Amino acid sequence: xxxxxxxxxxxxxxxxxxxxxxxxxxxxxxxxxxxxxxxxxxxxxxxxxxxxxxxxxxxxxxxxxxxxxxxxxxxxxxxxxxxxxxxxxxxxxxxxxxxxxxxxxxxxxxxxxxxxxxxxxxxxxxxxxxxxxxxxxxxxxxxxxxxxxxxxxxxxxxxxxxxxxxxxxxxxxxxxxxxxxxxxxxxxxxxxxxxxxxxxxx
Numbered sequence: 290x291x292x293x294x295x296x297x298x299x300x301x302x303x304x305x306x307x308x309x310x311x312x313x314x315x316x317x318x319x320x321x322x323x324x325x326x327x328x329x330x331x332x333x334x335x336x337x338x339x340x341x342x343x344x345x346x347x348x349x350x351x352x353x354x355x356x357x358x359x360x361x362x363x364x365x366x367x368x369x370x371x372x373x374x375x376x377x378x379x380x381x382x383x384x385x386x387x388x389x390x391x392x393x394x395x396x397x398x399x400x401x402x403x404x405x406x407x408x409x410x411x412x413x414x415x416x417x418x419x420x421x422x423x424x425x426x427x428x429x430x431x432x433x434x435x436x437x438x439x440x441x442x443x444x445x446x447x448x449x450x451x452x453x454x455x456x457x458x459x460x461x462x463x464x465x466x467x468x469x470x471x472x473x474x475x476x477x478x479x480x481x482x483x484x485x486x487x488x489x490x491x
Contacts, residue, residue: 302334303332306334306479307397307479309329310341310364310397310399311397311481313328313331313365313368313372314369316328317368317372318373318376318390318395321373331365335368336363336365337363338362339360339367339399340360340399340400341356341357341371341399341400342354342355342371343371343372343374343398344439345375345394345396347393352385353379353381354379354437355374355378355379356371356437357371357400368397394480396480396481397478397479397480399476400474403426403473404473404474406472406473408471414451415447415451418450418473419473420441420445420446421441424437424440425451425454425471425474426474427451427454427469427470428470429464429468429469432458434454434456435454435457436450436454436457440453
């Protein structure tokens with residue numbers, strides 16, 4: 290079973306998209322772990338360019354989250370690469386092990402295109418942010434950070450959301466510079482409803 294949250298700006302995936310993408314992500318990781326994995330044929334819509342994020346949640350909370358901010362390869366290829374990266378290459382966690390796999394819940398997000406935000410102060414930027422809908426990308430020089438819209442569940446206030454995003458980008462929470470760039474995007478996401486053991490934290 291899956292749960293879905295969508296937005297029209299991601300392009301309107303077919304009804305079976307969530308199940309297909311979740312199965313592909315799970316099979317990709319299972320196969321890399323040396324476990325049985327069933328791969329179905331990739332549908333035509335999944336061969337179109339798209340940007341995805343894969344989020345893994347274990348019994349203790351977040352277990353990995355890696356993705357692409359802009360479409361640069363087919364959806365299915367992007368998803369497979371990000372599923373492997375979330376499981377084995379997220380620098381915040383050790384590589385996923387076979388013993389944990391049965392407790393992991395998979396979530397897949399498909400991103401809209403990035404939309405540049407125009408502002409001349411932090412207040413004008415905050416006024417444009419739509420909580421629980423916008424994901425944000427913040428860049429300043431070589432520094433960059435992003436929060437998916439799902440992060441609003443932990444940081445529901447726009448000011449705290451933005452401060453935490455600055456810290457994620459390696460900047461002080463109260464940092465401000467005219468050269469800073471911020472982009473918003475939306476996602477269509479699908480989640481496995483629950484883990485076989487323990488409780489996930491999406």
